[in-house]
Amino acid sequence: MGLRYDFxxxxxxxxxxxxxxxxxxxxxxxxxxxGCDTGRLGEFLKGRGLTVDGxxxxxxxSGLACRRLDRVYTGGIEDERTIRELEGPYDIIIFADVxxxxxxxxxxxxxxxxxxxxxxxxxxxxxxxxxxxxxxxxLFGRFDYTEIGILDRTHLRFYTRKxxxxxxxxxxxxxxxxxxxxxHMPSLLLNGWPELFATRFVVKASLK
Numbered sequence: 001m002g003l004r005y006d007f008x009x010x011x012x013x014x015x016x017x018x019x020x021x022x023x024x025x026x027x028x029x030x031x032x033x034x035g036c037d038t039g040r041l042g043e044f045l046k047g048r049g050l051t052v053d054g055x056x057x058x059x060x061x062s063g064l065a066c067r068r069l070d071r072v073y074t075g076g077i078e079d080e081r082t083i084r085e086l087e088g089p090y091d092i093i094i095f096a097d098v099x100x101x102x103x104x105x106x107x108x109x110x111x112x113x114x115x116x117x118x119x120x121x122x123x124x125x126x127x128x129x130x131x132x133x134x135x136x137x138x139l140f141g142r143f144d145y146t147e148i149g150i151l152d153r154t155h156l157r158f159y160t161r162k163x164x165x166x167x168x169x170x171x172x173x174x175x176x177x178x179x180x181x182x183x184h185m186p187s188l189l190l191n192g193w194p195e196l197f198a199t200r201f202v203v204k205a206s207l208k
Contacts, residue, residue, distance in 0.1 A: 010183065015123040015190055017181045018044075020202040021094060024123055024177075025050060027092035032115070034077050035098035040066030046070070053090075055082060055104035070100045078102055087116025095124035097200070099167070100155045109171035113207065122173060122205045125181065128198045135196075150199060161194065166200050173205040 014069050016083045018041065024030060027048070027049030033042045036054030038061050044077040046069070056062040062074040075082035094110050099105040112122065127150040134150060137143060145153035159167070165175045180198030182190050189197045 007040070010205055011044060013183055014022065014023065015181060015185065016183045017096060017200055019097060019203055020179050020181060021123050021125070023185065024121065024204050025092055025094075030089075030117075031092040031094060032068070032086070032088075032090040033094045033096070035096065035101075036065050036069065036072065037061045039068035041069040041094070041096060050092075054142060055085075057167050069154045077108055078104065083111055083114070087119065089117035090115055090156070091120045093120065093122050093123065094185070097125050098129070099124055100127055100157050103156055105157065105172045106167060109168065109173065113172070116207070120174070122168070123197075124154045124168075124205070125150075125168075125200045125202045126159040126164045127155065127200050128180075128195070130160045130195050131199055132196050153185065160203070161198075161201050168203060168205045173207060174195075175203055177203045177204045178202065188200075 010018045013019055018105055025045050030051045031045060033052060033054045036042050036056050039054055042052035043056050050067050054065050054069045055073045055077050056065055057076040059074055060140055062072050064070045073085050093116055102108055116191050129150060130172055131150055165178060168175050179202045180190050180194035181202050182199045185197050
């Protein structure tokens, strides 16, 4: 996905995706950041005491991530060769805004079981296509793709809160928790009507 997704880690905003991921990533654990880009998130987690490997398909981003993470696998997570190279087990596998870019995210999640520790978790953020801005656009016949965001032109799939949970259930996981995220949305609206005001949902799932 490359350098256009190379954003600073927003760890202080409790409504951000990064805050949710960091909150669920406990020190001392071993993590795999799928779609790690240049490794900014992984670098932050390493600073908190985690061991972090990454997977990145863009060679230029992967080269930068190698300087920040413990190990980086260059390749797509849907590529069988990449999956065979992974040296698990991992206590945490992170898919931060990645699954919506995959052709078969359910199959990818299923294959991650081979490198997920017995008590491990998957943490994933997924775009909320039921967000009020998308709904409002549809009222006027608009469904316009953008460079980034919910309607990113490289997204292959779109999710609501319900279908995000169903994705993990289909792959054999249990959604332990799901949190709404929208960095600039007032907390009252985000927490009161998450299906309407969240831009993304952050899911924590396990095999138990």
